[in-house]
Amino acid sequence: MxxxxxxxxxxxxxxxxxxxxxxxxxxxxxxxxxxxxxxxxxxxxxxxxxxxxxxxxxxxxxxxxxxxxxxxxxxxxxxxxxxxxxxxxxxxxxxxxxxxxxxxxxxxxxxxxxxPAGLSSRDSMVVGTAGLTAMLAINRLEMLGIQPASGEVLVTGAAGGVGSIAIALLHRLGCSITALSGRPQHADMLQNLGATTILDRAEFLAEPDKPLENARFAAAIDCVGGDILGKLLRQIAYGGSVASLGNAAGIALNTNVLPFLLRSVNLLGIDSVMQPYKARMSAWARLTGLFxxxxxxxxxxxxxxxxxxxxxxxxxxxxxxxxxxxxxx
CATH class of the missing domain: 3.90.180.10 (Medium-chain alcohol dehydrogenases, catalytic domain)
Structure with missing residues (x-):
């Protein structure tokens, strides 16, 4: 054979x-x-x-x-x-x-x-690792109290697979979403998926760095890491959380302890590779009904x-x- x-x-x-x-x-x-x-x-x-x-x-x-x-x-x-x-x-x-x-x-x-029941094999790959990771991130944010009423949720790397599916899922859940992207040509796509605000990556990074910046976001799903993650941590509101799940922009994290000590910010690591069976099945079941x-x-x-x-x-x-x-x- x-x-x-x-x-x-x-x-x-x-x-x-x-x-x-x-x-x-x-x-x-x-x-x-x-x-x-x-x-x-x-x-x-x-x-x-x-x-x-x-x-x-x-x-x-x-x-x-x-x-x-x-x-x-x-x-x-x-x-x-x-x-x-x-x-x-x-x-x-x-x-x-x-x-x-x-x-x-x-x-x-x-x-x-x-x-999962209700999905074809093609459907499951539209979701794929990207959708599973996005769902795991949202589940963790919700466990720590993030809800639509909490405020704006930032999604970085928004035009990629994980980011775009995260926006679509957050929109179905009723969240207000800011999409951070370095590709302005995809703004219409991101708005169609449910983003209410499009934030240019270069403009975001060009803003002066401070140990703590204006608390703009209740939570974030960060798909890229690097300087973007370090900066957005300083813009999370009190008690907010950041789900970190990618490193396309680098593995270094340039930050300080003030977001954690003065705003009680949570930094959550999201891994989809070694998730146990029960967690996978739970995430797939929710994706089937939500996406x-x-x-x-x-x-x-x-x-x-x-x-x-x-x-x-x-x-x-x-x-x-x-x-x-x-x-x-």
Whole structure:
């Protein structure tokens, strides 16, 4: 038996390249469930894996793709039977374990969840890792008392997958949203998703830094990190919270203790990779009822394996908006 995959290889001089190849099934890594992949997603991490950046991939050749959906072909896990529809996000699949940029993937049953009722496999990848992460962030903010009446919520990296879905979810929940973006050409998209205010990234960063700045936001979902996270912490109102879930702008955090000591601000780390099964299922169940797939449809692009290398470079340059879905060839 053979399958198609986008195989990423590294040459002797360290150059990383990817090409569509036909491989034998015995090339697949160990696992107790074999899945026929129907759809995969493109995420920032996938861009790093396909270009050899960030040190995420240690062993080559490699198949990237950190999330995918499809149907079980073979299973030695009693929870899954042939024909079952499943979704995978996280667990470092696509990084240390071959992922979804293939027509087949062999994984551990512990890494899968059943396809949520009411979603097709394509729907689940429109949501994907981005939507799951956004939902986990919102759930944490709500646990600490953030509600629509609390005030304005800032979303950074707003035109990307996580940011745009976070805006759509917050809008459905009745929140007032400020979208921070360095891409003014996407202002209409962000307003259509529910943002009430568009804040230019350059203008935001150009404002003079102070140990504490005007308390503008009740909460924030930060998708980029770096200087933006350091600055927005100083603009969170008393008792507010910031959900931190990305580092596209850097891993350094330049801040001070005053937002925490004088305004009781909470900085929350959001990880979607190692979330336990119960938390994943809870987030997927809420997403199924809350996320408006029809309203988001205009922000979804479909590509094949051949287009992935170029699209990977684009997502790292911040040139991809919304969600990119990958059709196995």
């Amino acid at each position: 053979t399958f198609q995959a986008l195989l990423t290889e590294r040459s002797g001089d360290g150059t990383v390249s990817s090409s569509v190849q036909t491989l034998d099934d015995d090339r697949l890594p160990p696992g107790n469930v074999l899945v026929e992949v129907e759809w995969a997603g493109l995420n920032y991490k996938d861009g790093l894996c396909l270009t050899g950046q960030g040190g995420l991939v240690r062993n080559y050749p490699h198949v990237a793709g950190i999330d995918f959906a499809g149907n079980v072909r073979e299973s030695d896990d009693s929870r899954y039977r042939p024909g079952d529809a499943v979704v995978l996000t996280g667990w470092r699949v696509g990084e240390t374990h071959w992922g979804g940029y293939a027509t087949r993937a062999r994984v551990q049953g512990d890494w899968l969840v059943p396809l 408006d797939l029809a309203a988001y449809a205009g922000n979804v692009e479909e590509i094949g394996f051949d287009a992935l290398p170029d699209k990977a470079r684009q997502i790292l340059r911040g040139e991809v908006r919304g969600r990119v879905l990958v059709r196995p060839q």
